[in-house]
Amino acid sequence: MTIPNSVKIVEVGPRDGLQNEAQSVPVEVKIVLIEKLVDAGLPVVESGAFVSPKWVPQMAASDEVFKGIHKRADVTYPMLVPNMKGLDAALAAGVEEIAIFAAASETFSQKNINCSIGESIERLRRVTEKASAENLRIRGYISCVLGCPYEGEVSLDTVAEVAARLLDQGCYEISLGDTTGVGTPAKAQAMVERVSGVVPVNQLAAHFHDTYGQGLANLHAVLQCGISVIDSSVAGLGGCPYAKGASGNVATEDVLYMLDGMQIETGVDMQKLLEAGRYINEFLGRETASRAALALTWK
Ligand code: HMG
Ligand code: MG
Numbered sequence: 001m002t003i004p005n006s007v008k009i010v011e012v013g014p015r016d017g018l019q020n021e022a023q024s025v026p027v028e029v030k031i032v033l034i035e036k037l038v039d040a041g042l043p044v045v046e047s048g049a050f051v052s053p054k055w056v057p058q059m060a061a062s063d064e065v066f067k068g069i070h071k072r073a074d075v076t077y078p079m080l081v082p083n084m085k086g087l088d089a090a091l092a093a094g095v096e097e098i099a100i101f102a103a104a105s106e107t108f109s110q111k112n113i114n115c116s117i118g119e120s121i122e123r124l125r126r127v128t129e130k131a132s133a134e135n136l137r138i139r140g141y142i143s144c145v146l147g148c149p150y151e152g153e154v155s156l157d158t159v160a161e162v163a164a165r166l167l168d169q170g171c172y173e174i175s176l177g178d179t180t181g182v183g184t185p186a187k188a189q190a191m192v193e194r195v196s197g198v199v200p201v202n203q204l205a206a207h208f209h210d211t212y213g214q215g216l217a218n219l220h221a222v223l224q225c226g227i228s229v230i231d232s233s234v235a236g237l238g239g240c241p242y243a244k245g246a247s248g249n250v251a252t253e254d255v256l257y258m259l260d261g262m263q264i265e266t267g268v269d270m271q272k273l274l275e276a277g278r279y280i281n282e283f284l285g286r287e288t289a290s291r292a293a294l295a296l297t298w299k
Contacts, residue, residue, distance in 0.1 A: 004228035006265035011037050015046040017237025019058045031068045033280050038075050040272035049080035050089040063093040087127050101141035104159040105148035128169040140171035146183030156194040164198040181211030185221035192225040205229035215250030235277040236289030251290030
């Protein structure tokens with residue numbers, strides 16, 4: 001398998017990043033951040049979540065965020081949806097693409113969405129049936145594909161089985177989540193090779209958190225397996241509220257620096273991306289978690 005010559009970067013910072021911030025970020029700030037990311041050339045910006053505000057208060061008012069964005073026809077703005085209530089909220093807001101999520105670990109599934117893997121797949125079936133009938137595009141996530149914070153090792157058979165079920169429910173793409181960033185390159189490759197036996201590799205995405213500093217190495221490894229869609233978070237924002245100690249996704253600036261260096265086309269402008277990162281870091285009053293952003297800023 002040769003490395004792809006172009007990669008689609010899916011920016012998840014406004015959802016995956018901000019869902020885990022201690023301080024709440026106002027609607028207007030989220031909208032400016034999303035528009036700056038789009039202006040930088042990111043083709044997909046996950047913009048919020050219609051989840052229970054009791055579980056994840058940072059994602060409350062996601063409908064206002066979605067409605068407030070000046071949308072561009074060539075950009076998609078998926079919103080995370082866990083159940084029918086979330087889907088109805090997404091439809092009411094005029095969302096065109098949703099992201100659904102399941103886990104490859106039973107304990108994580110219970111902690112994150114309060115039900116077993118099997119129950120979640122059943123719950124999602126109702127969601128995806130209605131979403132398809134409403135002509136929504138559906139992206140699917142699987143958490144804990146390279147390990148679970150509660151159970152440790154996760155079976156690749158389970159990852160592949162959940163992936164096949166999500167594909168069967170109409171997901172156009174399955175994003176493979178290393179939720180706590182525990183994976184290492186050879187393991188990441190073995191996982192992608194196993195899952196691409198049931199889902200074509202051009203319908204898979206890598207969603208790697210950088211908790212153990214392995215994010216870029218793991219991405220480089222799975223590029224060799226033909227992965228051409230990478231999820232990342234500007235400034236390395238974020239984590240997962242139900243995976244203690246999980247830090248943010250691999251930083252978009254770091255991913256872009258690597259891909260630019262490999263002459264892999266993304267359509268993303270580094271200077272504008274740095275500006276989006278600076279904007280949100282300034283609001284949050286924190287240093288960027290992106291090594292590339294730090295180095296390029298002081299250059
Ligand atoms: P539950 O408590 O079992 O649900 O939570 P319920 O149906 O019994 O409802 C409880 C209350 O929540 C009710 O309100 C519902 O109306 C309300 P009450 O009657 O008590 O006032 N409710 C909702 N409100 C707004 N929007 C909704 C909604 N649903 C119920 N959609 C539930 C089940 C799934 C709702 C809950 O567990 C939940 O919201 N979990 C979300 C967890 C989450 O957002 N996690 C982070 C995202 S996943 C992630 O980060 C991983 C990923 O990045 C990939 C990776 O890295 O691995 C995607
Ligand atoms: Mg995540």
